[in-house]
Amino acid sequence: MLVIKSREKSAQLKGYESLNSRSSLSKDEQAIYSHLKSGFEGEILFDSYVESILGGDMFVLHDLLLSVNGSSIQIDALILLNNRVYLFEIKNYKGEYSYESGKYISKTGYTIVSPNNQLERTTTLFNQLMKQWNYSVNVNEKLVFINKEFTLFGAPPDDRVCLPTQVHTFLRNLNGQETALNPKMRQLANRLLDNHKQSVPFQLKLPDYDWEGLQKGPTCEQCRSFNLVYTQRSCTCKSCGFNTSRIDNIVGNIDEIRLLFPDMILRTHIVHEWVGGEVSIRTIRRLLNSQYKRMGHSHNAHYV
Template structure:
């Protein structure tokens, strides 16, 4: 089992919200798609590991530090008595190796993932030794994207192509029970994880510049309108109880502006398509705690 379930990174959720509301520049858009692709690749590996039978322990997305150097562990799997380190790459397109260098077709050199893997493995081993663990590590670069092609692939065991993934994971049996030492090892690593600031990759945005309205729950476009007690999408006809739609939209506001006081006026402006203040106030009263009185009322 995984020590911690996979969660969508907060920064990706924020990008998604901003994307729906047309608040991303071209550069941020590229950043967004990169994050999205990266998460999809990670999810693919997470699911493959999660469907393994037998006894195993797995960690993912660890940020660790060893000898004053920070490094990222994408996945660590303990199974059949062995420690497997996986570096996940979601590259899209055509690539090739030329001796020890790695290129995107035609000729753009990019960092060789095998070299990165060797560095991560070495730092991880040093860290483990520091805590008294003497395990050997089996390391692999996993290319997850089905649209990834590798020419002149050297037959190295350090990497796995998308077409080899299923078979690779099917080879694990999980028949060796996980012992106390391995449990101790995974718990130690999880406790050493450094949490990153969730704001570091965030684009700058402000309330004024963001498109207001209630995005459709189904197709995410801002093409909804209010009819009686419902929020209806012009594009896909999805119909949602208005109160539910307002709550959903308030939650988006909270994610984007966690430090901002929520007043009826502000939320009405945010929802845009809801015309009456009382409707907004009713939802706020029902689902959030009121602070302050009358004119100065806000909700948490």
């Protein structure tokens, strides 16, 4: 088993993480952030199962963004076997739900948008893409409920649905189906990777914010705490214990600027203000010169 595309946080989740630490999100914005965070945690859990259970000659691609006939589709995971593709939609729902007339209804009466419809749309468009690319493959779609604290009453007799207690067994059964991948499937895996889009417009939808309204200072890459201790070479978070190099931490904070303010010209004083004066102008200038391309001279110098 070879993972040829690993999973990364979406730009939207990264943006919400930054805004949550540097500003005050509204109740509705907190709900969106919680949903994004929970979804990513569920996908990471699924990935850990895949990597610990699967073996043999198969390819795994996590979190693909593809364009099909002008429409964008996001595929949580793909597993490629010989002439077979398994397409996964992963949900990290928690609590007790009932399945009634195609709807998922929580114990409190809250109805969620049917993930079955989302899976069906993704599968339909993916099949169209395979036809356009002239690949004859058997696409098997799976809706995976990954959270062990999820219960579904009245689950439909649908082999596309995989409940938490069934995930391990399903993956182990895939090992039993494994045969040597033919060259065309290897070609398909590479083509999917080549056509992966880094982002789509709806992904970067964030709450309103501006430069002046955001708290300044370097934050931890792992927990977004401002409680950092710098030494000459390292950076340690006193809140979660995460340790990294001083350079990597500053570069990570510069990436925040580029994510939240993509049209802002990156200059030394901008970075100095963003990290709250915790790092000297001289250090920042040296780092920018070594890590980025310098454009212009003197007071007009900026970096890309």
